[in-house]
Amino acid sequence: MSELCECLHLDIGTLSPLLKRMEQTSFIERARDPTDDRRVLIGVTPYGRALRERALHIPEALARKTGMEHREVEDLRDQAQTLVARLATVFA
Numbered sequence: 001m002s003e004l005c006e007c008l009h010l011d012i013g014t015l016s017p018l019l020k021r022m023e024q025t026s027f028i029e030r031a032r033d034p035t036d037d038r039r040v041l042i043g044v045t046p047y048g049r050a051l052r053e054r055a056l057h058i059p060e061a062l063a064r065k066t067g068m069e070h071r072e073v074e075d076l077r078d079q080a081q082t083l084v085a086r087l088a089t090v091f092a
Helices: 002-008 012-024 046-055 058-065 071-092
Strands: 030-032 037-045
Touching: 002 012, 037 046, 046 058, 058 071
Parallel strands: none
Antiparallel strands: 030 037
């Protein structure tokens, strides 16, 4: 969980309810680490993996709906990721 919080730039209070809802809808499974009860391990279910396959088409659909080229959408995503990374270092 802590690795996921860091990666997503979210605190545990924000991430925990999101993961709970994802577990309730069978996208993920959560379990305590058998070697360290303080850690929660998160795994993607087969249903969650199938959803990922469907989500791979989102950038194309977004490009069509906005009139942007697929490459423009990818560039925008990359720029947003760069911005988030830079902001993380500024506010760290």
